[in-house]
């Protein structure tokens with residue numbers, strides 16, 4: 001079973017819940033937030049090894065180039081610009097679609113490879129912890145994500161998604177069987193929760209909601225979930241000590257009340273997954 005944890009809005013506690021569930025239930029942890037992976041801070045894996053991720057990029061043979069401009073015209077990503085002196089390639093804009101080499105009649109375009117990031121793996125207790133790390137200055141996380149998702153271990157994995165509802169999130173959820181939406185009771189939280197719900201429903205995915213930073217009497221998120229027939233799998237209470245544990249890089253499950261909340265959520269996820277299979 002692959003469980004993706006997403007949030008719509010950043011800062012709702014998605015990684016706190018993901019790392020807490022993984023450590024507690026013995027599920028492998030996969031940090032898919034490749035632009036800002038911070039799950040290893042909490043799980044502290046040992047024996048970390050890494051693999052470099054590369055992508056194709058065009059290389060122009062100036063000796064063969066006739067400056068015809070066709071490559072720049074066909075590139076939808078504006079990664080090639082023909083000047084009077086030659087073709088300038090902006091590698092970070094290239095999506096490696098191959099169109100430029102197809103239209104280049106003199107065969108002046110070949111593809112090389114360049115590094116865009118890393119995939120790292122370590123062991124935390126009895127679980128495997130994996131993460132993708134996009135290099136500083138790189139703009140396209142999806143190649144790193146694809147490399148990471150090709151390495152998912154057997155067994156239950158928690159896929160800690162990037163924030164938002166971008167193509168990175170869509171890439172991750174396409175590898176998941178079930179989704180957990182972590183949200184917070186605020187207007188922004190509700191707005192972005194609704195976007196994430198629409199994304200998951202467009203993919204026909206089963207999912208439930210966890211309300212983080214929950215206070216007694218909360219109606220904003222619970223009312224939305226009731227109106228939209230979305231199961232609430234648990235609530236995580238709002239308390240200063242939770243922020244203190246988080247900021248010290250420790251797992252929330254060190255605190256008994258949070259451990260119990262995450263144990264209940266893990267049980268409901270298991271029950272939900274069994275019901276749908």
Ligand code: SF4
Pocket residue numbers: 060064065066067068069070071072082087103104105106107108109
């Ligand atoms: S299509 Fe080929 S020949 Fe034409 S400008 Fe581009 S690299 Fe040069």
Ligand code: SF4
Pocket residue numbers: 058074075076077078079080093094095096097098099100101
């Ligand atoms: S491979 Fe595609 S995206 Fe990259 S430079 Fe060529 S046409 Fe543009």
